[in-house]
Amino acid sequence: MTVTIKSLRLKNVTLAYDQQVILSRCDFNFPMNKNCRIVFKTDAEKFYFFQSFVQVEGFTSGEYLINEENVLELSFEEFMHYRLKIGFGFSARGLLHNQTLRQNLELPLRYHKLVKEEDLREVVDHYAEYFRLGTDLEKRPSDVSMQSQKSVLILRAFIHHPELIFLDSPELMISNSMHANLLQLVDDHRKSKNLKHLFFSTQDESLAECLADENVLLIKKKLLSTDDLKKQRMAS
Amino acid sequence: MFAVVDRMGQQVSINLRYTYDIFILSYLSLRSTMVSRSQSWRTLYSVISAQIYFTGWQAMPLIVFLAIGSGALVAFQSIMQMTFLGGVDYVGKITLIIVVRELGPLLTALIVIARSGTAVASELGSMQVNKEIDALKSMGINPLSYVIFPRLVGGIISVLCLSCYFVIFATLSGAIVCRLAKSMPFDLYFSSLSQAAGLSDVLIFFLKNFMSGLIIFSVCCYQGLKVQKSPHEIPQVTTQAVVKSTVYVMAFNLILTAYFYMHYLSNIGIF
Numbered sequence: 024m025t026v027t028i029k030s031l032r033l034k035n036v037t038l039a040y041d042q043q044v045i046l047s048r049c050d051f052n053f054p055m056n057k058n059c060r061i062v063f064k065t066d067a068e069k070f071y072f073f074q075s076f077v078q079v080e081g082f083t084s085g086e087y088l089i090n091e092e093n094v095l096e097l098s099f100e101e102f103m104h105y106r107l108k109i110g111f112g113f114s115a116r117g118l119l120h121n122q123t124l125r126q127n128l129e130l131p132l133r134y135h136k137l138v139k140e141e142d143l144r145e146v147v148d149h150y151a152e153y154f155r156l157g158t159d160l161e162k163r164p165s166d167v168s169m170q171s172q173k174s175v176l177i178l179r180a181f182i183h184h185p186e187l188i189f190l191d192s193p194e195l196m197i198s199n200s201m202h203a204n205l206l207q208l209v210d211d212h213r214k215s216k217n218l219k220h221l222f223f224s225t226q227d228e229s230l231a232e233c234l235a236d237e238n239v240l241l242i243k244k245k246l247l248s249t250d251d252l253k254k255q256r257m258a259s
Numbered sequence: 260m261f262a263v264v265d266r267m268g269q270q271v272s273i274n275l276r277y278t279y280d281i282f283i284l285s286y287l288s289l290r291s292t293m294v295s296r297s298q299s300w301r302t303l304y305s306v307i308s309a310q311i312y313f314t315g316w317q318a319m320p321l322i323v324f325l326a327i328g329s330g331a332l333v334a335f336q337s338i339m340q341m342t343f344l345g346g347v348d349y350v351g352k353i354t355l356i357i358v359v360r361e362l363g364p365l366l367t368a369l370i371v372i373a374r375s376g377t378a379v380a381s382e383l384g385s386m387q388v389n390k391e392i393d394a395l396k397s398m399g400i401n402p403l404s405y406v407i408f409p410r411l412v413g414g415i416i417s418v419l420c421l422s423c424y425f426v427i428f429a430t431l432s433g434a435i436v437c438r439l440a441k442s443m444p445f446d447l448y449f450s451s452l453s454q455a456a457g458l459s460d461v462l463i464f465f466l467k468n469f470m471s472g473l474i475i476f477s478v479c480c481y482q483g484l485k486v487q488k489s490p491h492e493i494p495q496v497t498t499q500a501v502v503k504s505t506v507y508v509m510a511f512n513l514i515l516t517a518y519f520y521m522h523y524l525s526n527i528g529i530f
Contacts, residue, residue, distance in 0.1 A: 113393075140301075
């Protein structure tokens with residue numbers, strides 16, 4: 024079944040992880056077809072927030088609606104057709120340590136049979152070019168620099184050509200000179216690889232300036248767009 | 260008095276709950292593998308074969324060493340006792356019965372717990388800490404079918420194979436001991452073996468090893484997945500995995516042996 028992600032909406036959602044409430048009775052329409060920066064107060068909030076949206080976990084009440092369908096009611100298998108349209112770039116960790124960087128990148132493609140076996144190498148090589156991974160591709164995560172590890176974490180979010188990507192602090196552990204490559208990656212996917220919606224967090228204001236079309240803030244356990252915030256301030 | 264009964268009841272209910280969780284984990288891993296239409300069998304096969312290599316193949320030398328030692332010990336003890344009773348011809352039969360029904364499955368299970376059970380629990384624990392399990396979920400890969408199921412299948416196959424090797428080497432070493440200690444001809448020893456092995460022995464052997472493999476790897480996977488955030492939890496869950504899988508394997512072997520013993524007695528009209 025092929026679907027297109029058209030809308031992403033929260034309805035009265037409470038989101039909690041380890042008894043830490045991240046969202047409380049939150050209603051929010053995510054801005055679509057944009058590069059949207061989400062601003063968090065703490066790192067823990069940030070990670071759990073993204074993880075919840077990708078894995079559909081941690082929602083204690085409310086509805087998480089994709090195309091107006093409450094995905095909280097779907098099983099792992101039923102959610103699969105949406106999941107394959109979603110990519111997630113971890114801020115740190117998340118690579119399989121008993122596999123090489125190449126195998127890490129190949130895994131989602133091979134597992135879901137998205138690319139023919141004989142084309143896998145070529146696809147991975149193409150992506151590795153973005154961050155000039157070179158021979159690191161054949162090494163395991165513990166044998167390469169943090170920058171190479173982070174590059175693979177970012178590339179893995181893009182490699183299956185998702186429509187919706189969540190990127191958790193993509194600037195972390197990669198040098199400033201690589202930021203241009205990241206922007207190029209996003210740009211290429213927007214132009215020719217079906218990427219429509221990008222939600223990311225960053226502490227790097229220059230990257231945010233280059234990438235973000237809109238900001239969303241997590242304030243007092245509610246999500247607010249900058250427009251909402253302005254209206255609230257005007258009202259008060 | 261009531262406090263003691265309360266505590267016992269609490270422990271029983273905790274253990275029943277734990278057993279239920281283990282059973283559910285095994286069932287869900289099987290179900291998710293069968294239900295998943297996207298999973299390629301190639302990825303599954305590679306994880307199963309890796310598990311068989313680490314658990315089955317790499318444990319071979321230790322199992323062979325232990326089998327030779329155990330077979331020889333059982334044969335020596337049997338010869339000593341049977342010499343007084345005048346039944347030395349039965350040494351092969353006794354060796355086979357003890358090795359196939361009890362020693363083989365139990366010692367193999369203990370070795371697998373010590374070698375591979377601990378490895379699986381700590382591996383899964385570190386996968387949790389390193390967010391590898393979360394990463395799999397985010398890629399649409401169900402950890403139950405990609406991580407747990409292949410380990411269960413690989414573990415069961417390995418335990419069955421290792422136990423077969425154990426029986427072969429233990430009976431061979433028993434034959435050598437009989438030959439050296441009592442000058443018993445090999446053909447006499449092996450003919451007593453062929454009379455000793457019945458269908459019920461094969462059934463007990465298969466059941467014990469199959470269930471040992473399933474218990475060890477489901478308990479160790481479950482314990483590994485219990486790690487939440489911190490690496491310091493890994494040694495704790497590994498220790499618990501060893502203790503719990505040993506207790507479960509021992510209890511299952513005991514129950515099965517007791518059942519077959521009762522069944523045997525009732526067949527010959529004693530019970």
